[in-house]
Amino acid sequence: MRLPERQLAVLEAASATDERTVAEIADETDLKPETVAGAAFDLADEGLVAVGSATDETLELTDEGRRYVEAGLPETRLYRAGLDAGADAEPAAMGAVIGAAELDGPEVDIALANFARKGLGSVDGGELSVDPDADPDADPEATALAALADADSEGADTDALDGEGLDAEALGVDEAVIEQLDSRGLVEVGESVTRTVTLTDDGVDALMTGVEATETVGALTPELLASGDWRDAEFAEYNVEAEAETARGGRKHVLRRTADRVKDVLVGMGFQEMEGPHADADFWINDCLFMPQDHPARTHWDRFALDVDPMDSIPDELMARVEAAHRDGWGLDGDGYHSPWSADFAREVALRGHTTSLSMRYLSGVAGAELEPPQRYFSVEKVYRNDTLDPTHLLEFFQIEGWVMAEDLSVRDLMGTFEEFYRQFGITDIRFKPHYNPYTEPSFELFGEHPETGEEIEIGNSGVFREEVTGPLGVDCDVMAWGLALERLAMLTTGAEDIRDLHGTLADIDFLRNAEVSY
DSSP: EEEEEHHHHHHHHOBBSEEHHHHHHHHHOOHHHHHHHHHHHHHHHHHHHEEEEEEEEEEEEEEHHHHHHHHOHHHHHHHHHHHHHHTTTSOOHHHHHHHTTOOTTTTHHHHHHHHHHHEEEETTTTEEEEEEOOOOOGHHHHHHHHHHHHHHHHTSSSSHHHHHHHOHHHHHHHHHHHHHHHHSSSSEEEEEEEEEEOOOOHHHHHHHHOOOOEESSSSHHHHHHSSSSGGGGGEOOTTTTSEEEEEOOOOHHHHHHHHHHHHHHHHTOOOOEEEOEEEHHHHHHTTTGGOOOGGGGGGGOOOOBBOOOOOSOHHHHHHHHHHHHHHOOSSTTTTOOOOOHHHHHHHHHOOSSSHHHHHHHHHTTTTTTOOSSSEEHHHEEEOOOOOOOOOBBEEEEEEEEEEEEETTTHHHHHHHHHHHHHHTOOOOOOOOEOOOOSSSSEEEEEEEETTTTEEEEEEEEEEEOHHHHHHHHOOSEEEEEEEHHHHHHHHHHOOSSOOOTTTTTTOHHHHHHHOOOOO
């Protein structure tokens, strides 16, 4: 019998009594694992070996999980800081305990949520109490993280661990604990397929009677053609049924594909695209929108202020008109806020919390837009808000901004625009809810039903700009406007249940590889 060299190497390395893994044979023969697997399938087709497979659960610490192995779980750190503050005897100020625990950003919410869940204590009215009988050292989640970290360091690299199929049983922890860690994003649970090779009786007979190696050629090369050696070469058969590694090419991100579709739809509806700065003056972001300067949303709790020079390129006449609207209102029946006004505050620079700042620039004429009605403009741009991370909120996200300027616009026109827009994405069950905005009247929010969970989620905010907004800008006709969330539209079109699956540090790569934008 004659066999290609790689097949003969695998045949000789296989055993009739023990299942040998592809990795073991690859180490012994100095062949690549994929080469061994291909040769094994070829030999299996000849009946010389049997190829088996076993699927194992694999566990791997995420970067966040590794960080907590070193620093401790946020709820554990909060508990220990509470003990140090004497919260086991008397409630302590929650802010002081959080500071002492050195919790930052999302860790605060993580700590508070799991603090109560694990019975470490309670939070009431801004004060924290800890249970002196609780034992954070016996926390099964921390124990499982430590066990996985130890197995990682003892088992060399992660690939070696995955190959061994490290699972909850191997770690000696409860499966429910692993599920909890997986839901917290502290471990990644996957599957590993281990292939094994065993000699058949025919394979043993072949080795006993003798097998001769033949040098085979895998591809026709220019050198073979030039030399003429191809005439005498023996070419390896190509097994089109053999399993191979998945080859993944690049693809456009699901959010970018959604944004491109949004732009196509709006351009098709007669809109022009706006563009402008991500960092802008508070004047354009809020003052032009008739948002009082003492509004809670304009504090450092809700905006990202930048330590840069104030913006001086705001027309003085426009600044004066906007200030007048804030102080005294606009029109015969207008009534302003009669609250403090500061031009210096208006010129301060922050990251825009909405792309309505672009609408203000365009409607005022500063951006050079054509303002003879009717006009339609839109943008699909990133905005920044100091929100708490959850399945429907991120610190930065994309907003679909749009406005229409025309005579005698009504809510019916606005609702009809939305129904036509979302119909292009196959969404026909949009619901509207009356709402209050300082800058639009009437106003309403939009809601859509998630295709997987059936949950109703807010997808946008809209209304007709008040006279206090359009008047100072020099616009004397109706303007209806909206801000829609691109990520939430993507949730409706892809079925994603968590906005963090779409982009950010917790993005689900497998989901992004396979998700399709439906429309």
